[in-house]
Amino acid sequence: MGLYATLQVIWWLLLGVLLMALAVMVGMDMGVGAILRYVGRTDLERRVALNIIGPHWDGNQVWFVLGGGAIFAAFPLLYATAFSGFYVVMLLLLWTMILRPLGFEYRSQIERPAWRNTWDWVLFVSGAVPMIVFGAAFGNLLRGVPFHFEWDMTSFYTGSFLGLLNPFALLTGVLALSLAAMMGALMVMNGAEGALFQRARGVVQVTAGVAIALFAVGGLWVHAMPGYRLIGGPGPGVPQTPLQQSVVTVPGAWLTNFGAYPLLWLAPLVGFGGMIGAWLAARADRSHLGWWLGALAWSGVIATAGAALFPFMLPSSTDPSMSLTVWNASSSKDTLLWMAGFAAVFVPLILWYTSWAFWVMRGKVSAEKIARGDEHAY
Amino acid sequence: MRTFLYFLLFMFLAGVITILAAILGDEGAWYFAWLIGTAMLVLVSAAGGALLDAQEASAAAAGREQS
Amino acid sequence: MINGTVVDLSRVQFAATALYHFLFVPLTLGLSFLLAAMETVYVTTGKPIYKQMAQFWGKLFMINFALGVATGLTMEFQFGTNWSFYSSFVGDIFGAPLAIEGLMAFFMESTFVGLMVFGWERLSKGQHLAATWLVAFGSNLSALWILVANGFMQDPVGATFDPFTMRMQLTSFQKLIFSPDVQSKFVHTSIAGYVTAAVFVTGVSAFYLLRKRHVPLAKRSLRMAALFGVLATIGVITLGDALGFVAARVQPTKLAAMEGLWKAQAAPMPFNLIAFPSQTEQKNDGVVQVPDLLSLLVTHSLDRTVLGVDALERQARRRIEQGIPAVQALRVLARDPTNAAALAKFTAHRRDLGYGFLLQRYAPDLSQATPAQVRAAARDTIPPVAAVFWSFRVMVGLGLLMLAFFVLAALYSLHNTVQNKRWFLKVAVWMIPVPFLANECGWLVAELGRQPWTVFDVLPTWMSASTHSVAYMVFSLIGFLGLYSIFIVIELYLLVRAIRLGPAEPGGAGEGRTVPAAAHGGKAEG
Incomplete structure (x- = not known):
């Protein structure tokens, strides 16, 4: 494999890692938002829950920004085609996501219950909707999306908004939401005590159960679903456009990679194992361990989807030969190389100071301190 | 009136600095200038705060003014 | 073919969301360094009032920061959602700085802002100061990479079109980040943020001095902001001049529009102080000129000229x-x-x-x-002349006004008499909107002056938009305008409220947040 093809694969893998980090870190914060009104029955309990992720949500959210930036830089054609095609869904995602920082920062500014209740619901919507959209996006990738290109790479999306909310996409959407709620509840367990801790513990067990069931059903569904197969084209590491390849759809084709490389079955196995482990750990009140197992579950789920799709990134249901693949949607060699350099320096640095920030703010959040009016708490 | 003359003097100085900077640097090393300039700005403004403390302390010592 | 109405609506949406985002960003860029300056004094002198200052201005910083971050999310994805042809055409170059922005700057800023707010008790003094400094550098490095991307749209160096992938591709990363346009634009924008924050802090401090509240805090804040502001304003004007000099070479149509230059003039060219340009007749009405000044400003000489609209149009026809x-x-x-x-x-x-x-x-x-x-x-190929011409003049006029303001503020503050100059304090409060207006005008000059291109000389705006229906665009535009209008009302309400409440005094009074939640009945349902 030449340098260009290697870089393409590296960036596909890196994108996967970014999506995992996004799902784990942003999903956790969104999960807390989604379960906030259930686990926190009093304003004080809700403030404790919010202050557990208070110092971190802003940093975590950058995984989302970075995910967007990395797709733009490494796979610009995917960025352009997917985000314009998913227009209304993207708007839902963006509109609910821009409400979230305000929910965190503005909720505690004013004491009135009506004000705080309003922001509680904002945090609920801005937690649940983006995670459903995030999961549904994967569902739609597996199903294929109706789009095609003109000679100059102008893309046309020919589906409707409702077409993106098909049953399979909703299934993957709810799967993402339950994993996010599970991670949020585990994080609340990490930082809370008493009734809040107990209710969060209950949430972990329910959401883990739902996630296990949905992941299993989703797997069976994909088994029977028409998948895409690349049967000809310029191949890896060759500068090209999506107008030069041929693709066919074959039922069950999404399992081709698993057949060729049985080691890939580890991905769904890790997914199931992580979910079951998180469930057991929560039952045993070992939420830190549960959190790490939950992160493993997310990674397994995303890796499963990636392994099924490779080398496809965005299959076209109306003109399969115009599907976007790792080979035809990526940036040029120079850009991938420069970006790889930056990522090699800065990703470890980010991981280092993020873990330092978590270490500094470790331990239980004191409800007393918040009630006393700790100046810097949400 | 004295303040007004000072104002004119400082405006004149600011103008001269601006014109000099503009003419000397057609395409300057602006990144470097930004780094040095920002550090200088922060230090000058920090020194200004410390100077105010000193001014107030000496005024209080002279017993002319309390603040 | 792309529908012209969709392109226009996409432009309106982009301009609205970008101008809105740019209301909050400059204050973040500048206030973060002012916070760093205040905290530096606290750590070096140990005087608690500087900690109180850092915390109070930090609170206002966060109210503003939240909306800056929120609206920034939209910008990052709007290239894909609404400018998909643009994104695939230049994503190879344009995407990289956006991703690096996340890697290098935004992550740092956002992680340490959490520690800055929540870490007062958990971190040592020195560690907390480091966090504040990292927030300041993070936010400004963020601006750097965004402006690297923007600079490519103004002066697309370091890239070439590849017919096999149907897009622009990177040829030189170094050229991209060291392009003169990028360098001067970054410094100009970053320092414009310093000026914005300095006016804001001066104005709010003046408000307290007028009311004789929190006087020691207000006097110190005003002193620091005034000195910060006077130097920053000089910097902004210097860099603005550098930017004009660059534009004369790389974007002659923008320069011609900025100066209302319809026909070539003999050197030394006069400067149109006031003029009312007419795009259809290609001439100016009601002109008031200053002799020789234009040559001096844009060529830094008295014997050189730049092209007028007529010659630029002839060039465009040939191309x-x-x-x-x-x-x-x-x-x-x-x-x-x-x-x-x-x-x-x-x-x-x-x-x-x-x-x-x-x-x-x-x-x-x-x-x-x-x-x-x-x-x-x-x-x-000629941008809308009157709009660019007047945005430019308003920006420059306000810049000079702020220079005079800061010189006076610094002078009064150094004499320690500013608290007695009530007229000046009133002016200072009314100055608060001025830098925001100047910033918006600056954006208009830069981006309207770039028209009809999204990437200058390379990609026309009319091709760049996504192929949406008009109905989708109307829907999204109404959604953005509705949401953003609500946001600005909430933000201004909270800012004004926080300013009225004022900083937490060591005695404990006057701070809304410190009232125990339990006092209002623990149950949140109501």
Whole structure:
């Protein structure tokens, strides 16, 4: 494999890692938002829950920004085609996501219950909707999306908004939401005590159960679903456009990679194992361990989807030969190389100071301190 | 009136600095200038705060003014 | 073909969301360094009042920061959602700085802002100070990478069009980040943020001095902001001049629009202080001029000139004619990448590809293009002169006003008499909106002056938008305008409220947040 093809694969893998980090870190914060009104029955309990992720949500959210930036830089054609095609869904995602920082920062500014209740619901919507959209996006990738290109790479999306909310996409959407709620509840367990801790513990067990069931059903569904197969084209590491390849759809084709490389079955196995482990750990009140197992579950789920799709990134249901693949949607060699350099320096640095920030703010959040009016708490 | 003359003097100085900077640097090393300039700005403004403390302390010592 | 209404609506949406985002960003850029300055004094002198200052201004910083972050999310994805052709056409170059921004700057800023707010008790003094400094550098490095991306749109260096992938590709990363346009634009924008924060802090402090509240805090804040502001304003003006000098070379149409320069003038060229440009008649009415000044400003000499609109349009016509074969050859290559004749033809004319695209708006079939269509496309290369001309003058006028303001503020503050100058304090409060207005005008000059291109000389705006329906665009535009209107009301309400409440005094009174939640009945349901 030449340098260009290697870089393409590296960036596909890196994108996967970014999506995992996004799902784990942003999903956790969104999960807390989604379960906030259930686990926190009093304003004080809700403030404790919010202050557990208070110092971190802003940093975590950058995984989302970075995910967007990395797709733009490494796979610009995917960025352009997917985000314009998913227009209304993207708007839902963006509109609910821009409400979230305000929910965190503005909720505690004013004491009135009506004000705080309003922001509680904002945090609920801005937690649940983006995670459903995030999961549904994967569902739609597996199903294929109706789009095609003109000679100059102008893309046309020919589906409707409702077409993106098909049953399979909703299934993957709810799967993402339950994993996010599970991670949020585990994080609340990490930082809370008493009734809040107990209710969060209950949430972990329910959401883990739902996630296990949905992941299993989703797997069976994909088994029977028409998948895409690349049967000809310029191949890896060759500068090209999506107008030069041929693709066919074959039922069950999404399992081709698993057949060729049985080691890939580890991905769904890790997914199931992580979910079951998180469930057991929560039952045993070992939420830190549960959190790490939950992160493993997310990674397994995303890796499963990636392994099924490779080398496809965005299959076209109306003109399969115009599907976007790792080979035809990526940036040029120079850009991938420069970006790889930056990522090699800065990703470890980010991981280092993020873990330092978590270490500094470790331990239980004191409800007393918040009630006393700790100046810097949400 | 004295303040007004000072104002004119400082405006004149600011103008001269601006014109000099503009003419000397057609395409300057602006990144470097930004780094040095920002550090200088922060230090000058920090020194200004410390100077105010000193001014107030000496005024209080002279017993002319309390603040 | 793309629907013109969709392009216009996409432009309105982009301008609205970008201008809105740019209300909050400059304050973040500047206030973060002022916070760092205040905390530095606290750590070096140990005086608690500077900690109180850092915490109070930090609270206002966060109210503003939240909306800056929230609206920034929209910007990052709007290229994909609404400018998909643009994104795939230049994503190879334009995407990289956005991703690096996340890696290098935004992550640092956002992680340490959490520690800055929540870490007062958990971190040592020195560690907390480091966090504050990292927030300041993080936010400004963020601006750097965003402006690297923007600089590419103004002066696309370090890239070339590749006919096999149908897009621009990176050729030199160094050229991209060290382009003179990027360098001067970054420093200009960053320091404009310093000025914005300095006016804000001066104005709010003046408000307290007028009310005789929190006087020691207000006097110190005003002193620090005034000194910060006077130097920063000089910097902004210097860099603005550098930016104009660069534009004269790389974006002559923008410069001609900024100066209302319809026809070539003999050196030394006079400066149009006031004029009312008419785009259709290509002339100015009601002109008031300053002799020689324009040559001095834009060429830094008295014997050089720049081109006027008439000459620029003639140049554009020639380039459009050269662009026709480039587009035609490209169409052949799209079908058949191995066609050597088409490749040779394309290579000979690639420089003018963008101008060929420009003509396609009027002549979808370029082989049938008429001279009238070529003239219309050439006329398009001139940005809206009156809007650019006046945005520029308002920006410069406000900049000079702020310079005078800060010189006076610094003078009064150094004499320690500013608290007695009630007229000046009132002026200072009314100055608060001024830098925000100047910033918005600056954006308009830069981005309206770039028209009709999204990437100057390379990609016309009319081709860049996504192929949405008008209905989708109306829906999203209404959604953005509705949400953003609600946001600004909430933000202003909270800011004004926080300012009225004032900083937490060591006694404990006057701080809304410190009232125990339990006192209001623990249950949140109500």
